[in-house]
Amino acid sequence: MPSFHVIRPTHSRHGRSIRAASPSAGRLPALLLGLTALTAPTIALAQAEVVELDTVIVTSASSIATSIQDAPASITVIDQSDIRAKGARDIKDVLRTVPGLNLTRGNDGNSQVSFRGLSSSRTLTLIDGKRVSTRNTFARHYGGDLQIVPLDAIERIEVVRGPMSTLYGSDAMGGVINIITKKATETWSGSLTTDFAFADENSTADSRAISGYISGPLGNNLSLSAWGKLGETDAPDAPYAYSEGRGGVLTPLYTSNGMRTKTLGTRLTWAPQEGMEWGAEVQGSVDNYLGNVGEPDSRKVSRTSYGLTNELQLGQGHLSSYLRHETSGNESWNATTGTWDDPIDYDTTTLESRYTSQTTLGGRQFDYTIGGLVAHEKLSDPQTSAELIEGSVDTAAIYAEGRWQATDMLSLTTGLRVDHHERFGTHVTPRIYANYDFGNGLMLKGGYSQAFVAPDLRNLNPNYEMGSRGNGCKPYQGPCTIVGNPDLKPETSDNYEIGLNYQGERSSWEVTAFYNDVQDMISARRIRPATPTESALFQRDNFDYGKTAGIEFGLDYQINDDLTWTTSGTYIAKSEFKYGDFDTAYPMATTPKWNITTGLGWQANDKLNLSGEVTYVGKQAGYVVEDGLVVGGDEQASVPAGQNSKAYYLVNVAAAYDLNDMATLNVGIDNLFNGQPESDVSYRENGRLFTLGITTRF
Structure with a gap:
């Protein structure tokens, strides 16, 4: 996909902008309409101040390069200066400051990223605009795609909140995290980073890592970029608690997975003439999930990708194309045989082309994009069930999006995507968005879009079986067994947002209201209660609806x-879904009702930067306990213990000191006061961690 240079704004560390919801598709919820009345007085105030601003150019919210304020979506940009100022060790360290994004640990010890009260499975991760599919080798317990690219190799991270199915297709219902890597430089340069984290309690683990990036010319219009990382997070010395399953079997629960990571990537870029660029990229990584203390590794995850790209200037337009193949493997250690079991394999091949240009329509500028892709996905899973789960699917799509400057103040963006799924046929996804510029830094945004999620190859297979200790057994208590359903239908949603964004000389702010209405929500329905000898049996099914609504700022x-x-x-x-005839609504995801992060950054002198932030993680949104309620002869129990019934705080402090022009020392304390949820909640935050790192640039 096309790449563009980012110019940092002088007024804002994070370059935030405001979002808005749409004037279309029927009656909007009162929550959205009320926002306009609340913010109307601010319009007059903003018009009293004339401000000239630099711009941050983004591409994820629209395939056409645009400023963050003008982008037809809710978007936050995190660039290298933000990462350096924070002394971040991985991407998740900087994501807590993104409005609308929730980052908490699941009961498997892994951090989950979700948007706007939706499940984390509805968050799409991209690297340079291309989706990553390694998580499809997991039925659960995946450590995530966010550790694939080391921070040294990242130019910026564009986070789009809300559905982007028109441009990116399935799985982009909640939001998109697009990791954009650095481009080749005209002179040789790079960086090397080492970091360490030391825990002060045995239920939280130490970690260490070294990563680097290098780029420069090879001659004859050929350049090279390369990056790599070696890292290890120890397995905690002790569990923080035990979960009791059927038959009194105790399962230890850990704050995080121990993991050893190796990743290496390289890209060759050839620009034979002005307006033409070819690229070839290879990337591979291996993650070893560490066993408990004294035990062998429990899992080994490998991923390899190959890609060819082409950027071509055609008159006033730009054609961007890529062909990419990714293969991922997930092996489990068999303690009985002392060998690795046959791996779960997932292969994806994608060919996509996208053309962007501009013309005039009614005497006004009209930017447009047309594109298409074909993809083949293949799964072979011999581990999750007693029988081999395998299958493949071919998909194709064509899409178009246009942005028309209707007046000097109003721009309208419309998009349409037509997906063809080998199993589910053709599905049309529309999008409409409006930006109204009041002038002097104040922008009103509003949009309506649909999203489409096809069931995955596992859930469609009748032989698929997965055990759950409780989180998959909603609204009953676990454990249970979940089986596949070949009659599943795709999940769709109608999504609205409306908001205001202000960019001033010394301040910037945003406030956005959102509403998501999910139809045919993919979940699991109980088809057999538990017996003295067997756990309850659930089958994947489509529920009537799920709804989320709220405000981000x-x-x-x-x-x-x-x-x-x-x-x-x-x-x-x-944040709720309805289950059959039960009157009670249950939360869609483990999401706090309030999630607020506030902090200060102080440039104490030319060399020293100090920062601190406090995160408030509130009570579970839609918290509900219906213990003992009988409906239709069945007992309706509480939602599982992933719910947090009491708020807690996370406090981080950090310092970055420039030793010289080429080296920076970072020190900090994460979770200074060891904030944690209630003891009966089935996840834990990392405890207090002392961090130390140094980055050398050359």
Whole structure:
């Protein structure tokens, strides 16, 4: 996909902008309409100040390069200066400040990224605009795609909140995290980073890593970029608790998975003439999931990808194409045989082309994109069930999006995607968005879009079986066994957002209201209660609906030339799904009702930057306990213990000191006061961690 240079704004660390919801598709919820009345007085205030701003150019919210404020979506940009100022060790360290995004640990010890009260499975991860499919080798317990590219190799991260199915297809219902890597440089340069984290309690683990990036010319219009990382997070010395399953079997619960990571990537770029560029990229990585203390590795995950890209200037337009093949393997250690079991394999091959250009329509500028792709996916899973789960699917899509500058103040964006799924036929996904510029830095945004998610190859297979200790057994208590269903239908949603964004000389803020209405939500329905000898049996099924609604907000305020205050947060007013004839609504995801992060960054002198932030993680949105309620002769128990019934705080402090022009020392303390959820909740945050790192640039 096309790449563009980012120019940092002088007024904002995070370059936030505001989002909005649509004037279409029937009656909007009162939550969205009320926002306009609340923010109307601010319009008059903003018009009193004339501000000239630099811009941040983004591409994820629209395939056409645009400023973050003008982008037809809710988008946050995190660039290298943000990462360096924070002394971040991985991507998740910087994501907590994104409005609308929730980052908590699941009961498998892994951090989960979700948007707007939707499940984490509805978050799409991209690298340079191309989807990563390694998580499809897992039925659960995946450590995530966010550790694939080391921070040294990242140019910026564009986070789009809300559905982007028109441009990116299935799985982009909640939001998109697009990791954009650095481009080749005209002179040889690079960086090397080492970091360490030391825990002060045995239920949280130490870690260490070294990563690097290098780029430069090879001659004859040929350049090279390469990156790599070696890292290890120890398995915690002791579990924080035990989960009791059927028959009194105790399962230890750990704060995080121990993991050893190796990743290496390289890209060759050839620009034979002006307006033409070819690229070839290879990347591979291996993650070893460490066993408990004294035990062998429990799992080995490998991924390899090959890609060819072409960027071609055609008159006023630009054609961007790529062919990419990714293969992933997931092997489990068999303690009985002392060998690795046959791996779960998932292969994906994708060919996509996208053309962007501009013309005039009614005497006004009209930017447009047309594109198409074909993809083949193949799964072979001999581990999850007693029988081999395998299958393949071919998909294809064509899409178009246009942005028309209707007036000097109003721009309209419309898009349409037609997906063809080998099993589910043709599905049409529309999108409409409006931006209204009040001037002087104030922008009103609003949009309506649909999203489409096809059931995956596992859930469609009748031989698929997966055990759950409780989180998959909603609304009953676990454990249970979940089986596949070949009659599943695709999940669709109608999504609305509306908001205001202000970009000033010393301050910027945003507030956005959203509403998501999910139809045919893919979940699991109980078809057999538990017996004295067998756990309850659930089958994948489509529920009638799931709904989420809320408000997300962000503020950057430059108190003086050296001190900046940053705040972001999300309020989930609704996150629920209905199950059959039960009257009670249950939460769609493990999402706090309030999630707020606020912090200060102080440039103490030319060399020293100090920062601190506090994150408030509130009570579970839609928290419900219906213990003992009898409906139709069945006992309706509580949602599993993933619900958090009491708020807690996370406090991080950090310092970055420039030893010289080429080296920076980072020190910090994560979770300073060891904030944790209630003891009966089936996840834990990392405890107090002391961090130390140094980055050398050359």
